[in-house]
Amino acid sequence: MLPSSAEEVxxxxxxxxxxxxxxxxxxxxxxxxxxxxxxxxxxxxxxGKTKWDGWAAKKGLSKEEAMAAYVDLVEELKAKYGI
Incomplete structure (x- = not known):
């Protein structure tokens, strides 16, 4: 699911x-x-600092939780910007 969402972005x-x-x-x-x-x-x-800060802000999320949140955010962006 993550690779296809990454491509959609x-x-x-x-x-x-x-x-x-x-x-x-x-x-x-x-x-x-x-x-x-x-x-x-x-x-x-x-x-680099901006990217690091974005990653550090997600500290503590499991890989599964982060993947689900990523897919949800991609869906929001698709609705907002179109594909």
Whole structure:
């Protein structure tokens, strides 16, 4: 289910906003890897820090919970932006 949802995000008619992209990233990493297991990037790596923060925000969710939340968010984005 996760791979097909990840592909659907790529073909949305409009790009999700930064907050939505960060939430998607965090849920995807939590669903595939689990809790964040790397150090937070340095102060000049703005993109890396944003991605890390999105992932760290999902800490404690099981992989199954994160996968379900990811799929739910993709469905919301499909309804919002179209596919």
């Amino acid at each position: 790529k073909v949305l008619k409009q790009k999700p906003d930064q907050g939505e992209v960060t939430a998607l990233y965090g849920l995807y990493k939590q669903a595939t890897v689990g809790d964040v297991n790397i150090d937070r990037p340095g102060m000049f790596d703005f993109i």
